[in-house]
Amino acid sequence: MIQKIRLFGDEVLRKTAEPITPEDPKAAQVVQDLLDTLGANEEFALAAPQIGYSYRIFIINPIWIEDEDKRTPMVFINPELLEYEGEQFMLEGCLSFPEIYEKVKRAQIVKFRAQDLHGKWKNYTGRELFARAAQHENDHLDGILFVDRISSIRRKLLHGKLKKMASTTKNGVNVG
Ligand SMILES: [Zn+2]
Secondary structure (H helix, E strand, O other): OOOOOOOOOOHHHHOOOEOOOOOOHHHHHHHHHHHHHHHOOOOOEEEHHHHOOOEOEEEEOOOOOOOHHHOOOEEEEEEEEEEEEOOEEEEEOOOOOOOOOEEEEEOOEEEEEEEOOOOOEEEEEEEHHHHHHHHHHHHHHOOOOHHHHOOHHHHHHHHHHHHHHHHHEEOOEEOO
């Protein structure tokens, strides 16, 4: 089911998400809702807290695969980021912050592992966009948002906008 995207100011985005047993039917439901909601939006990655579920799950549509027919959204349950290499500094956006794009420094390569819906652990090496998405989405599971990772000067410049956004967000519904 398509769920409403939780916006900055919604407390669920600041919670540390709970691990979940992949075989738990709840996990399958969260994954389905993530897939449905991602499909209805224009971003390519989404974490469970962004649709109101405080569980350690995110999905990434591998848009770096050129042939769209060969893209299947990847599901990561209970991910653990293990190794970071290099640096990249690029504009980033987030569905929970409509129309805000800021440069964020991330590792160029990230090695991580995660479970699939059958509970099987798989290892991944994410590079560039994949690395960036894995770090951004994994942060969501720890209640960390991309505006926490921008320079303090940029954050000061955004302060008024973010304050306004938080004050108009009530229980995930943008009423402003
Ligand atoms: Zn995000």
